[in-house]
Amino acid sequence: MRRTLRKLSSSRSAATSGACGYLRPACRRSTSVDTRVSAAPAAAYSELTELDVQHFTTVVGGSNVITDEAALEHYNTDWMRKYRGKSRLALRPGSTTEVSRILAHCNERRLPIVPQGGNTGLVGGSVPVDDEVVLSLGRMNRVLAMDEHAGNLVCEAGCVLETLQEYVWKRGYTMPLDLGAKGSCQIGGNIATNAGGLRFLRYGSLHGSVLGLEVVLADGTVLDNLTALRKDNTGYDLKQLFIGSEGTLGVVTGCAIALPRAPTSVQLAFLGLSSFDAVLACFGAAKRDLGEVLSAVEFLDAESYELVNRHLGGRPPPLAPGSRHYMLLELSGSRAEHDQAKLSGFLEHVMAEGLVADGTIAQDQAQSQGIWRVREGITSALGKEGAVYKYDVSIPLAELYTLCEVMRARLEAHGALVTGFGHLGDGNLHLNIYTPGRFNKDPAVLAAIEPFVYEWIAERRGSISAEHGLGVMKPAFLRMSKSESMIELMRGIKGLLDPKGILNPYKVLPPLSHS
């Protein structure tokens, strides 16, 4: 059932149409914008017309033009069903040329557009806020080249991360990033949001791993920087601009990524500790004793552990409860006997120093999965207990857990509980506050959290979004992490690259305060 778009309105005849027959841009209401966004972009957008749809059909073919309301639901809604747009059109291009032609048209017509990868984000960055056109990259999912000498992969943006992982693993390599959403997130979206995840400690940021990008700019210009060179110091490293820009500066259509060799040995330990000071000391010992094979250092507090254990479906927890904190340490290396010897030496040290009270080492794949299930099951377990207020923050390590304690004291009177877990090795805390048995968000709880939590982080020069980005959820709080002069420069760059503001509007940058 294809819904007919609004026919050209009567204003068309009144407008001085150009040769191409399009309406002149006209101001439009944006009453449906998320209430957190207090102002529309400076640009005035055009309304989508039947002529636009006809044009896009000539570009991508009828089967890749989605206007059916039911089919659009998938593109209009994020996976948490927290953000919902009202787009009347989604396009599924099959090539960079098609993306270029779509953007050139949108730019000329001032039609706003949202690039969408796997739509697995947590801050509403990949769904429309109003009725932006959705540009879905999923059809662009080809591996273009792999250099097994140098260790790099060149592929299109719509490749699913897990598919790439399987592809390179068969050839002796691994992807430099891994995250819970790997089965549906796309590499283009990973790059556009500068995804962090579980291997960040070992393989570092995408700013280091991405060797080249192909990006389509707002006006349709193809920025062809899809080289796989490790070193290239010729001019400004433009690709860096697009890594983490959440689709507001250009659309990533292809990438070249450096690949680490696949590990042939993986060891996993799960430890119980009596204090956060012990957690920090144990992390230091791990860096000293495990050195180059350390590949993940995660932590969770007793509150997280007890919560997740209630939702393990009868499976026994890896350790009996009773510790104040828990740590997961993963080692990835090329010789199992070496890695096992390093792990044994480390455990002897931390036991002798009294840092670790309890612990277990996974003996097989099933035990490994059981331990990872605990770490990765917290988010889902929280959702079953009540409404959840999620914060993904970076804080200097010494004060990482202090924030949980401060929030716990602050929220006690509201009947809200606080859990803390995250990527300790990266200084990245996932602070989750929830109201047991109460599934609707409570304005009083929210008021007790925000803006206090952001201010507390800002005072310590932390980040209010370590890896989730800003999307439509957090632009108003950007000032808590970045100075006015930095935000002004960001605006300058946005203006340079997307002067009409068509790319992923209402996202990342806060509305101008004087508007």
Add this chain to the structure above:
Amino acid sequence: MRRTLRKLSSSRSAATSGACGYLRPACRRSTSVDTRVSAAPAAAYSELTELDVQHFTTVVGGSNVITDEAALEHYNTDWMRKYRGKSRLALRPGSTTEVSRILAHCNERRLPIVPQGGNTGLVGGSVPVDDEVVLSLGRMNRVLAMDEHAGNLVCEAGCVLETLQEYVWKRGYTMPLDLGAKGSCQIGGNIATNAGGLRFLRYGSLHGSVLGLEVVLADGTVLDNLTALRKDNTGYDLKQLFIGSEGTLGVVTGCAIALPRAPTSVQLAFLGLSSFDAVLACFGAAKRDLGEVLSAVEFLDAESYELVNRHLGGRPPPLAPGSRHYMLLELSGSRAEHDQAKLSGFLEHVMAEGLVADGTIAQDQAQSQGIWRVREGITSALGKEGAVYKYDVSIPLAELYTLCEVMRARLEAHGALVTGFGHLGDGNLHLNIYTPGRFNKDPAVLAAIEPFVYEWIAERRGSISAEHGLGVMKPAFLRMSKSESMIELMRGIKGLLDPKGILNPYKVLPPLSHS
């Protein structure tokens, strides 16, 4: 002996001076510009006056204002004595505030300025082309903080790399980069030029290692992003713009850097191989067998090896000559017995596979130094043989050495010899062509090399400057590595950040073709 600057010219009274008494900007000749630069920037610069010098004296103090001609020689000339400017003023600020005040003044007055770190570059990026003011960062050499839990260092831009290496080594860490110039290069200059060097294979690019930057923009605005967070996805990652921009977009005044743990075991092997195919196969085996402890993979051809052995001052070479190529492999790890076992296993494999004909393992520090002396001595040995034409390029690995063979055939008739060596692990070839016994550059030799070498690299989508940057030497060849649309965007960013073009003019970007 302080040279008196030209007094305010008679044009001053004719000019409509502002309240501050400065001359209006006036067009100025740029006859002394390097002949490779065919056009002056669009901006018209002012002449430096005595009033400017008086102002700068109030900012940095008289002892940090250098106008003496002899003392200026140091700031006007690069270490190779290949590039020479005619600056009449060098300033040595002691703080970010002073840098900010200097730039604000230069911007208002349209006085061009060259940031200068250790002045160890190879492409003339850190010396004036004409009479730009030199901004020397060497006094800003304080360590500001080190977080031993998280493993990061915050310091001023003028810190010498080797000094920082010693500082962090004492605390159990290592700097993520190392290069021959470490005794004099400064970390701010390393970042501004995106230095690569010897540890790139292991610790990756500065785009991944630099956690935060403090940068002073052309108008004096301080962009304060000096945080040491591993993860921060709040807005565009502006610091990336300045890494590798060679001082043309802003002046780096401070940085935060992620530190790897110091290795406690270092192993070094030096191998002889019969073909470049064997070199590539051996590199693959090294990645497989040595995995996470591999920290450097360098190569040199027989021509480089025989050349450098002539200049070892009577020391015996690590291996008898006779192989076609040589490889240096370094392992850095946390357990010597593990690393030695990995190295033994690797050597057994490559010997059994017939890849390696000859080889030696360093047994102590002296033998290690002897091997590194060979690799690092090539540049100096070349200079003793004749005039050298140096190219620092990235090429996909499979064709890395083909370029040397092509150039060798091409230059035979000119009596020029070709050597190839470099960072194999990074796909980075140092192609050096020299004329034995002839110490003056020969236009016929140069014409046989350029632009052919750049075109050959461009056809393979390589980089014409892997790690040395563009400086004043290579802007005209930027088009060989980057498309017109990328260069146009680079110009847009330059215009946004430095609209008057005062920062390091004539560098990086090519002159506009229509000028």
